[in-house]
Structures are given as structure tokens and as C-alpha cells.
Amino acid sequence: MPRQKNATNRRHFLKVSTLAATSLGLPTIVPASALGLDGHTAPSNRLTVGCIGTGGKGRHNAGEFIKLPDCQVIAICDVDANHMQTAKTKIDKAYDNTDCSTHADFRELANHDGLDVICVSTPDHWHALASIAALDGGKDVYCEKPLANSVKEGRAICQAAARNDRILQTGSHERSGDGRRMACELVRNGRIGELRSIRINLPTTDTHHMQVKSWTEPQPDMPVPEYLDWDRWLGHTPLVPYTDKRCHFWWRFVLAYGGGEMTDRGAHVIDLAQLAAGRDDTTPVEYLAKGSPNASGLFDAYMDYVFVNIYDDGLKMIGSTQGPRGVKFEGDEGWIFIHVHAQKVEASDPRILESKIxxxxxxxxxxxxxHRNFIDCVKSRQDPVATGEIGHRTGTICHLNNIAMKLGRPIRWDPVNEVIINDSEANTLLGPQMRDPWHL
Structure with missing residues (x-):
């Protein structure tokens, strides 16, 4: 059954504008852009977008929506006033106006009657609460990857999308690349023979990884900057002193807020593995993982690790923090390697890549x-290429590997009931203990 479309104020733009002009005794002159002429999309046909989170990724996502002529970013939210002002300046410049509204509380966007779509680009620990509020507010949602910072939060987001009949796109943008989809297609069609194993490479040798590894001393407590609402940044996580290395960008290496490289680039690489293997509707059932966190005490995400995940039919996904970033599909007649973030695909025989389906x-x-696919699906009410369910399962694999590393033992997973089998301690790690007043 097709999803219902959002009824919003934008659809009344021309009517309201005309009535306002008439009431003021002004001539009713509507510019070509407002009528959708000269290649423009009329405001009455544009989807309105609100952005929660305006840091680096948030500004990037806002920029992608700005490029689309049939939507307009009209509201933004952040707990960092500096980030928000930078984003507003960029957005206002793009539209040549000062109309973009700013908000400190994400719930104002979730309940905003004039919004069709909300993009969530917060640190990972805020993905669930912000997305659920937006979905419950009747908005379609584009949520950055990983979909959530825990298995239970990911499931809660998917449930919110289902009960509200909303479109939910996970920001696993590698899945939208032509070369990646072509490579996955070749694997699915047996061009490397029967798929025997998958190798995941998540190197932690970038400059920022090496910086984290070098920070072995405890980080000092610092005064909270005036422009930052620290309590709200922390959200449902424990109330702890501010230090700059806990916050912007570096949060991804603190497990309360992110999952390290496993959920950062892993959410891209493992996502492609799922697509090529035809496993978007399930996950591996066995997880063996061993890793070491940083020695500082603050950065507790695992920086160097190996893991083996086994699907119910015996297919193995083997990963480590070695090699060029990407995923290798090994078949009994050849292999294909997708370089992630490098726009490159290789094969054991170049003729494999020239094969036609x-x-x-x-x-x-x-x-x-x-982003274009998401907006198209908001209009058509069809599923996007990276639905919430797809993103949730990819995220689940990442989270379960982190749990296996934390416990130091293998775990077995029931992908239907989403529980770790015969391990009560492990099951307590599937979701966070939330600080009042926040809860799922």
C-alpha cells in the first residue's frame, strides 16, 4: 500500500501570497520562479527541509539538498551556536535571502508544521532520539550512517518509521555509486563464481587515527565554551566534564557517542558487503572479534582489530584494520575489490568488470x-536505496563486533528476534542506559 504524502504549508504558498498581495491593495505579480517557469521549481512544489546537526557532515548534507531544485532548506538546529551560524550563512547565501530559521532544540523542527523532511547529522548518540521525534512528527527522515549508536536504538528508529508510514533513508551514500552498484551486481550474478568469502578492510592509519593513538594521557577538564550547550550535547549519555577532545569530530572514538572506525567507515564498507551478498534482510549469526582500545581512557573505541562474522549458510566475512579501505568479494572463479572513498573497482580479471548482465x-x-534518491522517494512513496531496515542491519553487524571485542568472547546472534543467544551480559549491551529526561 503506498505511503501517505505529507500535507504541509508549502502547498499553500501561491494562495497565501496572492491573498496577502490583494489585501494590501498590491497588484498580483508573481515571478516566473514562483510559477515554476524558466526552469525553476515553484515554491509550492518544493519539499521543505530542516537539518538537525550543522557540523561538518551536517553542512555537507545541507549543501546536497541545496543543490536540488525541488527542495529548500528552511530551518536548522544545533547545540553549537557557532556551527549553526556558519550553516545559516551558507544556506542564506545559497538562496539569496535570510529566511533560514535557527533552533537550539531539535523538537522544534520535529514539530514544525512547515517542514516535509528532516536530515539528522548529529553525533551518533543523538541519531535515534532526533530521528524518532522527527518521524513521530510526521516528517520523512534522512539519517546519517550509522543509523544508530546501538542495536536497540536502530530498531526503535525503524519502528517509528513503520508506525508513521514515513520514508527513512540511511546516509550510506556509497550504496548509491554507479561503480559500486555495478560491482555488487556482478557478484550477485556469479561473475566471480560462487561467493566463498568477503574481506573487509578498515585501515586506521589516517592522520586522525594516528592522532587518537598518540593521545595516551588523560584529557584535561575544560570550561564549557559559551557557544555550546554541553548538557544537551551529551543528551542521554552520562553527565561528564567538558573537554574538547570528547566533543566535535573526536566523539566518534568514544563508545558512548560513536563506535570508532567500525561504525564510521565500517557502516559504508559492510553495507556494500551486505548488498553484494544479497543479505540486506539479515545479518551474520556468529561474531568473533578481538581488538585493542586506545590507552588514554577517554578514547575507548577499538583502534586495531580483527573479526570473523559467519552467516547462517557458512559464508564468512573476515575483517581487519589492514589494507586499502574497501571490500573484497572472493569467489571460486575470481574476485572483485571495491575501494571505498576512492572511486575505484578492481577484479582478478579485467574482463569481469566488462561483463554485461x-x-x-x-x-x-x-x-x-x-540525496536525490531520497527526495524522489519522498515524492513517490517508494523505498529508497538505503532504507532504515537496511541501515539497521548494517549497523547491527558493526555494533555486534564491538560487543564481541568488549566482552572478549564470541557471540551468537538471532537476527529474527534480535537477541544474543544464551548470554544475558551481552544482551545488556544492545542498548544504552539513558539519562533522564531522555528515553526511547
Whole structure:
């Protein structure tokens, strides 16, 4: 059954504008852009976008929506006033106006009657609460990857999307790349023979990884900057003193807020593994993982690790923090390697990549771009390329590997009931203990 479309104020733009002009005794002159002429999309046909989180990724996502002529960013939210002002300046400049409103509380956007779509680009620990509020507020949601910072939070987001009949796109944008979809198609159609194993490479040798590894001393407590609402930044996590290395960007290496490289780039690389293996509706059932966190005490995410995940049919996904970033599919007749963030695909035989898929083969289709695909699906009410369910399962794999590393023992997973089998301690790690007043 098709999803219901959002009824919003934007659809009344021309009517309201005309009435306002008439009431003031002004001539009713509507510019071509307002009528959708000269290649413009009329405001009455544009989807309105609100952005929660305006840091680096938030500004990037806002920029992607700005590029689309049939939507307009009209509201933003952040607990960092500096980030928010920088984003507002960028957005206002793009639209040549000063209309973009600013908000310190994400719930104002979730309940905003004039918004169709909300983009969530907060640190990971805020993904669930912000997305659920937006979905419950009747908004379609584009949520950055990983979908959530825990298994239970990811499931709660998906439940919110289902009960509100909303479109939910996970920001796993690698899935929208033509070359990646082509490579996954080749694997699905047996061009490397039967798929025997998958290798995940998540190197932690970038400059920022090496910086984290070098910070072995405890980080000092600092005064909270005037422009930052620290209590709200922490949200449902424990109330702790401010230090700059706990906050912007570096939060991803603190498990209360992110999952380290496993959920950062892993959410891209493992997502492609799921797509090529045809496992978007499930996950591996066995998790063996060993890793070491940083020695500082603040950065407790695992920086160097190995893992083996086994699907119920015996297919193995083997990962480590070695090698070029990407995913290798090993078959009994060859291999394909997708370089993630490098726009490159390799194969054991170049002819594999030139192979054509017949009309009766498995076709994954192509995406016009991740943000474009999302907006198209908001209009059509069809599923996007990275639904919440897809993002949730990819995230689940990442979280379970982190749990196995934390416990120092293998775990077995029931992907239907989403519980760790015969391990009560491990099950307590599937979701966070939330600080009042926040809860799922």
C-alpha cells in the first residue's frame, strides 16, 4: 500500500501570497520562479527541509539538498551556536535571502508544521532520539550512517518509521555509486563464481587515527565554551566534564557517542558487503572479534582489530584494520575489490568488470545520487536505496563486533528476534542506559 504524502504549508504558498498581495491593495505579480517557469521549481512544489546537526557532515548534507531544485532548506538546529551560524550563512547565501530559521532544540523542527523532511547529522548518540521525534512528527527522515549508536536504538528508529508510514533513508551514500552498484551486481550474478568469502578492510592509519593513538594521557577538564550547550550535547549519555577532545569530530572514538572506525567507515564498507551478498534482510549469526582500545581512557573505541562474522549458510566475512579501505568479494572463479572513498573497482580479471548482465539477470538499478534518491522517494512513496531496515542491519553487524571485542568472547546472534543467544551480559549491551529526561 503506498505511503501517505505529507500535507504541509508549502502547498499553500501561491494562495497565501496572492491573498496577502490583494489585501494590501498590491497588484498580483508573481515571478516566473514562483510559477515554476524558466526552469525553476515553484515554491509550492518544493519539499521543505530542516537539518538537525550543522557540523561538518551536517553542512555537507545541507549543501546536497541545496543543490536540488525541488527542495529548500528552511530551518536548522544545533547545540553549537557557532556551527549553526556558519550553516545559516551558507544556506542564506545559497538562496539569496535570510529566511533560514535557527533552533537550539531539535523538537522544534520535529514539530514544525512547515517542514516535509528532516536530515539528522548529529553525533551518533543523538541519531535515534532526533530521528524518532522527527518521524513521530510526521516528517520523512534522512539519517546519517550509522543509523544508530546501538542495536536497540536502530530498531526503535525503524519502528517509528513503520508506525508513521514515513520514508527513512540511511546516509550510506556509497550504496548509491554507479561503480559500486555495478560491482555488487556482478557478484550477485556469479561473475566471480560462487561467493566463498568477503574481506573487509578498515585501515586506521589516517592522520586522525594516528592522532587518537598518540593521545595516551588523560584529557584535561575544560570550561564549557559559551557557544555550546554541553548538557544537551551529551543528551542521554552520562553527565561528564567538558573537554574538547570528547566533543566535535573526536566523539566518534568514544563508545558512548560513536563506535570508532567500525561504525564510521565500517557502516559504508559492510553495507556494500551486505548488498553484494544479497543479505540486506539479515545479518551474520556468529561474531568473533578481538581488538585493542586506545590507552588514554577517554578514547575507548577499538583502534586495531580483527573479526570473523559467519552467516547462517557458512559464508564468512573476515575483517581487519589492514589494507586499502574497501571490500573484497572472493569467489571460486575470481574476485572483485571495491575501494571505498576512492572511486575505484578492481577484479582478478579485467574482463569481469566488462561483463554485461542479461535481461533475466539480477539488476540492482542505479541511483541518481543518495540525496536525490531520497527526495524522489519522498515524492513517490517508494523505498529508497538505503532504507532504515537496511541501515539497521548494517549497523547491527558493526555494533555486534564491538560487543564481541568488549566482552572478549564470541557471540551468537538471532537476527529474527534480535537477541544474543544464551548470554544475558551481552544482551545488556544492545542498548544504552539513558539519562533522564531522555528515553526511547
Amino acid at each position: 542479461g535481461k533475466n539477470g539480477i539488476h540492482l538499478g542505479r541511483s541518481p545520487g543518495h
